[in-house]
């Protein structure tokens with residue numbers, strides 16, 4: 001396939017696995033890149049610059065294809081050493097950086113001086129225009145359906161993909177609710193040059209999350225995710241489970257961040273991912289979980305998506321034939 005995104009990055013298929021805190025590690029990242037997409041490791045997961053360096057080297061041992069490092073620009077209670085991360089990723093020759101959380105303006109100079117291609121996540125048109133104006137190379141859309149942090153404004157991915165695509169000149173990736181080849185074609189039909197996926201890549205063989213979590217995802221339908229933390233201006237789409245229901249109930253009662261913290265803390269999320277207690281804490285999961293029916297290898301998933309995309313194009317062509 002050829003789009004401006006595949007040309008920009010030098011990859012075969014316009015499918016990116018976005019950064020995923022705790023989930024976006026070397027094995028999954030390399031598997032996506034090896035299969036022709038763009039894999040990502042998440043710097044914030046690594047905790048220190050030296051750990052990030054090790055993880056980058058691990059990816060480089062597994063693939064010599066392009067991959068990305070996600071930099072979190074979200075406000076954080078514990079300071080994130082992004083300057084150190086940037087130094088390391090440039091030093092290690094990482095070609096692509098995905099930024100999210102707030103405008104990447106403050107990091108653009110160092111990333112560009114280091115020769116990086118920057119893809120920034122945007123929950124709305126105004127953010128996309130701003131990102132373009134500060135020199136990012138591509139933007140990815142964060143629609144309402146998205147697993148992880150959507151915007152505050154609840155705009156669906158379909159409309160946002162179209163609106164962002166018609167409002168910026170740089171390549172756009174549709175994001176939020178994409179999980180198969182039909183979605184890929186839909187995003188391209190709306191003007192995007194590819195898609196970014198998260199939730200679907202949690203349930204592949206190379207993802208480190210516990211098998212219980214993957215099986216929960218296979219069994220789940222599209223109703224089994226919910227947005228929590230909107231009352232504290234940090235919306236997070238997560239799996240619908242005992243803890244997320246409790247968080248929502250507390251938010252309705254006006255709970256503060258400090259009161260919610262024992263439930264939304266990352267250590268409980270780790271209990272889910274690594275011990276398989278699916279009700280142990282909140283964990284990011286998009287509505288597209290309703291599409292997940294199996295746990296393929298990354299390569300199988302990607303090849304299937306390309307086949308589906310081709311069938312989808314055929315279907316559309318037939319529909320428009322006289």
Ligand SMILES: Cc1cc2nc3c(=O)[nH]c(=O)nc-3n(C[C@H](O)[C@H](O)[C@H](O)COP(=O)(O)O)c2cc1C
Pocket residue numbers: 017018019020021023042070072099100101121142145146147148149175176177178196197198199200202283284285286287288
């Ligand atoms: C478990 C999980 C963790 C995520 N963590 C991050 C993150 O740390 N940084 C980030 O920019 N996006 C994060 N995301 C968002 C993804 O990179 C991607 O944009 C999103 O999942 C796309 O929507 P989808 O889940 O509907 O495919 C996360 C998503 C999931 C499912």
